[in-house]
Amino acid sequence: MNILIVEDHEPYSNTLCRLITEKMGADCFVASTIEDALGITKITRIDITLLALSLPVTKGSKELMPLQEVIASIPLFPPPVIVVTDREDNDGLIEIDCYRNWAQNFITKDALRDGLGKFKGAELIKEITKSYWRNVLPDQSLKPIHELAEATSA
Numbered sequence: 001m002n003i004l005i006v007e008d009h010e011p012y013s014n015t016l017c018r019l020i021t022e023k024m025g026a027d028c029f030v031a032s033t034i035e036d037a038l039g040i041t042k043i044t045r046i047d048i049t050l051l052a053l054s055l056p057v058t059k060g061s062k063e064l065m066p067l068q069e070v071i072a073s074i075p076l077f078p079p080p081v082i083v084v085t086d087r088e089d090n091d092g093l094i095e096i097d098c099y100r101n102w103a104q105n106f107i108t109k110d111a112l113r114d115g116l117g118k119f120k121g122a123e124l125i126k127e128i129t130k131s132y133w134r135n136v137l138p139d140q141s142l143k144p145i146h147e148l149a150e151a152t153s154a
Helices: 010-024 034-043 065-071 093-100 109-118 121-129 143-153
Strands: 002-006 027-031 048-052 081-085 107-109
Touching: 002 010, 002 034, 002 065, 010 027, 010 121, 027 034, 034 048, 048 121, 048 143, 065 093, 081 093, 093 107, 107 109, 109 121
Parallel strands: 002 027, 002 048, 048 081, 081 107
Antiparallel strands: none
């Protein structure tokens, strides 16, 4: 199993990668930008993507990508894409926007860390890839959005 971590905070991504390797026996790939992550997906089959919402525009840049651009990139990655964040989202609008863009789960960094401590192997995979979007989104047709995303990523 190949897991892609898209996170620019190197100590966090390295620790997360080590835990994932130990708990899941997975191979771990780390990218600090969307561009680098998409490059990895072109040469490696990725089974799960863990995507942070606060990412730099370019590697080493202090300028962050706008939140909506990061969210819009979700359909460019092979599913499942798990959004991992420490952003405040008390009203749930960021989470809903992620699900509208085909994220399979939206979890906090703390919840992911707790899950890594609590579960192992297949149980951990099931826990982090839970798909809540069908229960969260209002009943509406998202098919045109997904088709558009697939057409633009091809």
